[in-house]
Amino acid sequence: MSSLCDLLREPRDPASPVARYWDPTSRTDRSHRWGDFLGHVAALQEGLRAEPEGAWVLLTESAYAFAVGLFSLWCSGRHAVSPPNEGPGTLGALRARVAGAISDRRDWFPEGVCLDPLSSPGSGAPFVPERLERDSTALELFTSGTTGAEKPVVKRIRHLDDEVKQLATSWDGALGDAMLFATASHQHLYGLLFGVLWPLCRGRAFQADHFLHAGELVPRMRESGAWALASVPTHLKRLVHHDHLRAARAGCRAVFSSGGPLPADTAHRVAAVLGRAPIEVLGSTETGGVAWRSQELGQPESAWTPMPGVSITRDPDSGVARVRSAFVSVDEDGHGFAMGDRIALEDGGRFRLEGRSDRVVKVGEKRLDLVQMESQLRGQALVADAALVVVERDGEPRVAAAVVPTQAGWALLREEGRRGFGRSLAAGLAADWHPVLHPRLLRTLSRLPENPQGKVTADALRALFREPEWSAVDRPEVLEELRGSDEIERVCRVPSELSCFAGHFPDVPVVPGVLQLDWAMELAGELMDTAPAAEAIESLKFRAPLGPGALFRIRVCVARGRVDFRLWGESTEHAAGLVRLATARSRS
């Protein structure tokens, strides 16, 4: 096991693999080897020495290219800045305080110096790397902004080196020669440590590409023999949705998850499919990994165990975790870094999480624990998942809710619209919270806005509510319904906040014909109990426009493989049509 400081000076077989990568030219997977790595670093650090010193933005698609950039910067006495995202605004704002950029995506850096990490010419002069100083600045990262704005965090070589050593102490035995796959980005601390620096120091190969789909991961995992995965809850939830990963089960040495707590059912499913319970790592950009746990099937929710060398205490005033360790890079008052997580200590130094401290807010002079209300909402029959944030409306703080409805929730939304849905949520909250604390703004979504690290940040939530009363209503309000076995007739009103009005003829808002057809086909679907597949439209007429607020009747009849529909008002017919259905097929 090498130290980061001496890594480039270690005698190592030039043919030993460092990283596997997808080569789009030959459309095959290939390897960068130790000799290639030294060559790439030698050339890039030469190129860097001809450029100004100081901080350089390092932003790459390839994890291998990131490693080359990082060591080249360090060898040439410079350090890296890993931007929080690749948005042009973010990169533009950074440009003033860095000397240049290293990237395999020149198009992200239209202005200023941008060096490609893998195609510096290099003079071929012998490269004799010096030992890296433990105390020199290595890398600036940004906090993910769970609590608000992104803040820079400076890591020294020793912070990274000590944490890599600690990962090795904890899990080297389990991993053996496993190839490291990471769905977590190397631009953030967790992905960098687990997916790049740890394998590099230990002489394990890693994947330069971040494959997310099982179709891409499984064949490569099988090919590598033994493998380990550094993932995040967002990705794991979807990866284990199907059983595909089972085909790679034999080589699985470890699955790591970080960035947020892993739901117990996902953890159990990973264990069932891959034969190993995932190892969850709790940490932050400021502290690195501080604790871990594994949720075993049939066990009560497990407590977190501090990593070796990490001391965790509970702040007596705020209840939050205070962390002391060699790789905490921010410890202003010498009392340890205060994390945003409140904890309850158990015997043997283990602890449980009790919610985020920054989630206690004041609205209308009343105190509200957002975590408590979120968990109450999740318990409601209409709600699959929920996240709350406080936004300002007319100078007043207001609770805003992003809700993922259950099937019953979607059904209610269809029947009663967002207002009816909101009233129903509020009724469920009334016993525990004053009405002023009930969510005043509501967005219904199929999933919460998770960032690539799997966190639902306050910023992403606030962004949902930036547009005032923005609506995704795309169905009419139902006032009355008559239903036969093959026929539905409804009395409806066109909601004035129908989403298509936003872009459809601003002066004369009308319901587009295709949407009327959608409504008819949706009713046909309810009659048939399956989504109807249209084969041909045999006739379709739109006679009179349908505007906001209009009352209308819609009748849909399914017979002899056809959907016959009609929309009409008190004195006019709006639309009528006949749609032939594709021959019914059985779905597996």
Add this chain to the structure above:
Amino acid sequence: MSKLEALHEELKKLIVDTLALEGVSASEIETDAPLFVEGLGLDSIDALELAMVFEERYGVALDDDPDTNREIFQSVQSLATFISENRVE
């Protein structure tokens, strides 16, 4: 409407429903417009979500070639072609 056209419409609706795209109706999605970044602005998590739904509904699995997968997810048109050629009924 040909079968492929019907599949285009079905996919647009599925995309809007699966991702609950706010303020986007199925009819606004152009068949040959890019779905990711510059087009509809979908991200990698949306792609995971869609791949999951396509798999459930049509029995299609993605390739191990990331460039092929990128081409498949290029637009509604490329998705429909891929699904119609690979679907398991």
